Amino acid sequence: MDWDAKFVKPLSDYRIYVELVNGRKGIFDLKPYLDRGVMRELKDARYFRQVGILLGAVTWPHEQDIAPETLMAEMRPVEPESLQNS
Numbered sequence: 001m002d003w004d005a006k007f008v009k010p011l012s013d014y015r016i017y018v019e020l021v022n023g024r025k026g027i028f029d030l031k032p033y034l035d036r037g038v039m040r041e042l043k044d045a046r047y048f049r050q051v052g053i054l055l056g057a058v059t060w061p062h063e064q065d066i067a068p069e070t071l072m073a074e075m076r077p078v079e080p081e082s083l084q085n086s
Helices: 037-043 069-074
Strands: 004-009 015-020 025-029 050-056 057-059
Touching: 004 050, 015 069, 025 037, 037 050
Parallel strands: none
Antiparallel strands: 004 015, 015 025, 050 057
C-alpha cells in the first residue's frame, strides 16, 4: 500500500524518521502517546530504539504500533539531510 513504511530510524526526544513507499519522508513525534496504555513502555529509551517495520507498519517488539492514518496525518515532512544532528 502507498502508506506502508519502508524505512524507520529512531531519533532523539521520542521521535522517529519514517520513509513511506509513496515517497513521503518525515518525522513522527511519539511524546503525546507515551502516557497511553501499552505505549508507556516506549518511555524506556533502549526499548524505543528497537523500532522496526512489520508488514509495512511501524512497530516495536511487544506489538506496539502506529496506525497508518495517524502516521500520515501527524508526520512532519523533512529531508534526510536535516537529520544529521538528530
